[in-house]
Amino acid sequence: MRKTLRLVLAAATGAMVLTAGAAITVVAPANAISSxxxxxxxxxxxxxxxxxxxxxxxxxPFKFTVTTPPFLNGKAPKVTAVFYKEGDATSGAGTAATVNAIADIAATATPPATLDVTGSVPITSSDKPTTDTGKWTIKVTVAPESGTTPAAVSRDDTFTVAKATRVTSASVDPSTVKLKSGSDIDVYAAFKLERGGAANDEKVTDVRLESKDSDDYYSLNTGLESDDSYHDSTSMDYDTTAGAWQLKVSVTRGSKTYAFVKGFSVTKGTTGKAKSKITLVASPSKVKKGKTTKLYGKVYRGYTSWGAWKKKILKLYFKKKGTKTWKFVGYVGSNSSGKYSKTVKPKYDGYWRLGATASSQTKSSWSPSKFVDVR
Incomplete structure (x- = not known):
């Protein structure tokens, strides 16, 4: 009877009874190691x-390290953060900041000796410091997930908030780029970088003129002048996409990159063709019947100044004296300098001229007519 009672007692208490009157040892709970x-x-x-x-x-973003973090029974500690803007009383409740989630560990695992915690404080463009470097305060608290042991601990640190990076005085000249077929248009970009931090805190990493309606763009250099002003230019041709465009300036500061834009427009004229003209000389202008004369000159094209119309095929016409009809005689081609020549054997007194047909970029034109006297 006594032996049976002893075994029942052992089973109920989880202890091992060695002999009558021996000490009873209780096995620790399995999760006690995480306390x-x-x-x-x-x-x-x-x-x-x-x-x-x-x-x-x-x-x-902010971060800090907790030594001996209170993982109780594997449960992650409770970490909270608040912040105070410049001028806020730090004795108040503060404004909640974000603390990134901390994972639990296994109930039987040994808690880490240290714990790295990260989070972030929200800020907007209206949070302008009253000085170049306004003072803000952040306060963090670490406590066990439940219970009061160990006690919660807190820490607050002050940090500076610098003013924003700005791009001012941005301009594109001309503000409306009017493209003309056959010519390039120079476009100038300018702006001023107003730094919010130390001399090397902000870097201009990309400057471009880009279409807002397509993937068309022109890259510019990223170098600033000694006073942080910027000037550069590019040339746009007639193949450039028409429509809404913008000057886009990308500035990198810390891990952030900001884009500043200034709009302008690109148009194409409906009558953007270049003019053309043809000179003509007939030498000699008086010939004996059966002899030849040379017709020669140059063909030009251009907008405000003339240039050679290279490799242009011209049409040669003749009109007999006393008639009103021009008759097609043949073709004459210009060389890479726009020059042409053609030797003919006139049979009758009459007039000679050449015509240049229009192209997609250039208007048509006629040469003056030249009279050749056949004797």
Whole structure:
């Protein structure tokens, strides 16, 4: 009877009874290894990209390290953060910041000696510091997920918030680019970079003129002048896409890249063809019947100044004296300098001239007529 009672007692308590009057040892719960007993400590809070965005909203990332984080029974510690803008009383409740999730560990696992925590503070373009570097404060608190042991600990650190990067005085000249067939148009871009940080904090990483309706664009250089102003130009040809365009300036600061734009337009004229003209000389202008004369000259094309119309095929016509009808005689081609020549054997007194037919880029034209006297 006594032996049976002893075995029942052992089963009920989880203890092993060795002999009558021996000590009873209780096995520890399986998850006791995850119970934290030491108080946690919080390292310095560091921030990055701590500047006002030029427009819209953004985030200021922060991080810190917790030594002896209170993982109780595998449950991740409860970490919260608040911040105070420049001028806010730090004795108040503050504004909630975001803390990135911390994963639990296995209940039987040994808690890590340190824990890296990250999060972010929201900021908008309206958060303009009253000085070049306004002071903000961030406060973080670490506590066990439940219970009061170990006690919650807090830390607050101050950091500077610099003013925004700005691109000002942006311009494109001409603001309306009017393309003409057969010629290039020079387009000039300018702006001023207003830095919000130290001399090397902001970098212009891309400048381009780009179409808003297609993938057409022109790349410009990224170099600034000594006073942080910018000037560069490119030439647009008639193949450029017409429509809405913009000057786009990309500026990188920290891990952020911002784009600043200035709109302009590109148009194509409906009568964008170049003019043309043909000179003609007949030598000699008086010939004996059966002899030849040379017709020669040059064909030109252009808008405001004349250039050679290279490799142009001209049509040669003759009109007999006393008649009103021009008759086609043949073709004459110009060389790479726009010059042409043709030797003919006139049978009758009459007039000679040449014509240049229009192309997609150039208008048609006629040479003056030349009279050749046949004796």
């Amino acid at each position: 934290a007993v030491a108080d946690p400590t919080i390292g310095a809070i560091t921030v990055s990209d701590n500047f006002v965005p030029p427009s819209g909203s953004d985030k200021i």
